[in-house]
Amino acid sequence: MDGRAGIDAALVKRLIAAQFPRWAGLPVTPVEIDGWDNRTYRLGSRMTARLPTAATYALAVRKESHWLPRLAPSLPVAVPPILAEGEPGEGYPYPWSIRGWLPGExxxxxxxxxxxxxxxxxxxxxxxxxxxxxxxxxxxxxxxxxxxxxxxxxxxxxxxxxxxxxxxxxxxxxxxxxxxxxxxxxxxxxxxxxxxxxxxxxxxxxxxxxxxxxxxxxxxxxxxxxxxxxxxxxxxxxxxxxxxxxxxxxxxxxxxxxxxxxxxxxxxxxxxxxxxxxxxxxxxxxxxxxxxxx
CATH class of the missing domain: 3.90.1200.10 (Aminoglycoside phosphotransferase (APH), C-terminal lobe)
Known part of the structure; x- marks a missing residue:
């Protein structure tokens, strides 16, 4: 897996089909503005799939999954809602997550x-x-x-x-x-x-x-x-x-x-x-x- 270059919509579709089949029929499309540490894809209209591009960035997945739901109630604006946590698979070596889509620019x-x-x-x-x-x-x-x-x-x-x-x-x-x-x-x-x-x-x-x-x-x-x-x-x-x-x-x-x-x-x-x-x-x-x- 070659960091950013090895992550694409086809990989995301395979991961979702294998690990979260209830969402397998939803379209997967790249977001308009992406980051470097993670590749993010729209999953349908209400979710995103977020995949770290390297092992150092993958350290954040379980941290965010654990802590964001605990911090969110005390914060004055929305933070990413974590819906599911994926495991390595389909040739992709890191944990990843599915999150709720947040409106805004x-x-x-x-x-x-x-x-x-x-x-x-x-x-x-x-x-x-x-x-x-x-x-x-x-x-x-x-x-x-x-x-x-x-x-x-x-x-x-x-x-x-x-x-x-x-x-x-x-x-x-x-x-x-x-x-x-x-x-x-x-x-x-x-x-x-x-x-x-x-x-x-x-x-x-x-x-x-x-x-x-x-x-x-x-x-x-x-x-x-x-x-x-x-x-x-x-x-x-x-x-x-x-x-x-x-x-x-x-x-x-x-x-x-x-x-x-x-x-x-x-x-x-x-x-x-x-x-x-x-x-x-x-x-x-x-x-x-x-x-x-x-």
Missing amino acids: TARDDRIDDMTAFAVSVAEFVRALQACSPDGGPAAGQHSFHRGASPGFYDEATRRCLAMLAGRIDTDRASAVWEAALAAEWRGSPVWFHGDIAHGNLLVDGGKLAAVIDFGTSGVGDPACDLVIAWGMFSGPSREAFREAVAQDSAMWARARGWALWKAMLMLTKATDETEATPHASLIADVLAEHPGS
């Missing part, structure tokens, strides 16, 4: 009525998730790609990016942001985090936040990684509204700047043209501008 500026109100809604989701009981939750680690742990896990990669980006960004200030992130150690009690709150994992319906999807990097630990959307999607009044509504301390924001800087620099080193590079360079500039003393 991927969050985008032109689909949002009021970006400031939307930012507050996202902050309210973050706060509600943090308030869920962490008892028994999966501690940050490999399954979360170390979101929820210290950003220091990516120290070597970050310093490599700093060296590669010399002359393209203010690496002195970026180094200061990174050092501040490492120094601002997490000293609180572990709480739930999503791990990848970004526009692609937020659904909008009627101009408002309707659902949060893809909890593959979720877990229990330090929620600083969930603040990265402050620079990834918000600016000006909406960023300030998010900052106020999410109500986190300065150390949390220092670590969040570190998480944002690591990922943006990594993506910038991989960008192949100016169009691809611009959003990452812009995010880095915003993060550096907010570092105390800048």
